[in-house]
Amino acid sequence: xxxxxxxxxxxxxxxxxxxxxxxxxxxxxxxxxxxxxxxxxxxxxxxxxxxxxxxxxxxxxxxxxxxxxxxxxxxxxxxxxxxxxxxxxxxxxxxxxxxxxxxxxxxxxxxxxxxxxxxxxxxxxxxxxxxxxxxxxxxxxxxxxxxxxxxxxxxxxxxxxxxxxxxxxxxxxxxxxxxxxxxxxxxxxxxxxxxxxxxxxxxxxxxxxxxxxxxxxxxxx
DNA sequence: AGCCAGGACTGAG
DNA sequence: CTCAGTCATGGC
Numbered sequence: 063x064x065x066x067x068x069x070x071x072x073x074x075x076x077x078x079x080x081x082x083x084x085x086x087x088x089x090x091x092x093x094x095x096x097x098x099x100x101x102x103x104x105x106x107x108x109x110x111x112x113x114x115x116x117x118x119x120x121x122x123x124x125x126x127x128x129x130x131x132x133x134x135x136x137x138x139x140x141x142x143x144x145x146x147x148x149x150x151x152x153x154x155x156x157x158x159x160x161x162x163x164x165x166x167x168x169x170x171x172x173x174x175x176x177x178x179x180x181x182x183x184x185x186x187x188x189x190x191x192x193x194x195x196x197x198x199x200x201x202x203x204x205x206x207x208x209x210x211x212x213x214x215x216x217x218x219x220x221x222x223x224x225x226x227x228x229x230x231x232x233x234x235x236x237x238x239x240x241x242x243x244x245x246x247x248x249x250x251x252x253x254x255x256x257x258x259x260x261x262x263x264x265x266x267x268x269x270x271x272x273x274x275x276x277x278x279x280x281x282x283x
Numbered sequence: 284a285g286c287c288a289g290g291a292c293t294g295a296g
Numbered sequence: 297c298t299c300a301g302t303c304a305t306g307g308c
């Protein structure tokens with residue numbers, strides 16, 4: 063919680079997860095679907111590139127499950143190209159869209175269930191792993207699940223915590239934070255922001271905002 | 284010019 | 297189960 067406050071005061075509130083409110087109002091589409099697709103597209107990929115892919119879909123007015131589900135693979139691949147891994151991502155996005163349209167044409171029904179039931183279902187879909195599933199639950203579904211990523215692991219290492227496994231880390235954060243969707247969202251975003259700006263790789267960064275409350279060594283190996 | 288990003292899957296040992 | 301290899305574009 064100290065770390066959370068420190069990061070929050072240093073970076074300020076983050077605007078996660080970005081999505082196009084105007085577009086969804088205009089087309090009467092569900093903004094949550096954009097978040098879910100974004101979560102898949104951003105796997106090991108810079109968000110700037112994801113934005114371009116999403117923009118391509120919006121320009122074609124096709125950012126909704128039923129449109130994607132029946133789009134040609136080639137065409138979809140073209141739209142997704144900027145976000146990298148475009149062939150497999152096209153497959154995954156399409157497969158996911160089909161799944162949604164066939165089972166949950168209304169996303170309310172998808173999200174109106176116990177968290178871990180949804181999570182289990184998401185994890186059963188090809189291309190959705192732990193982090194992506196939890197991002198969808200937290201940012202699209204507003205469910206209290208803490209999202210762990212590579213930056214989170216580095217951060218913990220730096221504080222001398224040798225927790226390696228995803229689930230253990232997630233539980234650790236959830237145990238030590240108030241069970242608040244807002245804080246979970248914000249904290250994860252802040253950790254990413256920290257990682258992008260100050261803890262790129264090994265070298266210890268002189269300007270890291272956490273230096274005052276954390277060990278100065280950046281452990282590696 | 285490299286390095287790497289808001290990972291997940293697969294196959295091998 | 298752990299681990300390397302694979303997928304690929306664009307930003308910095």
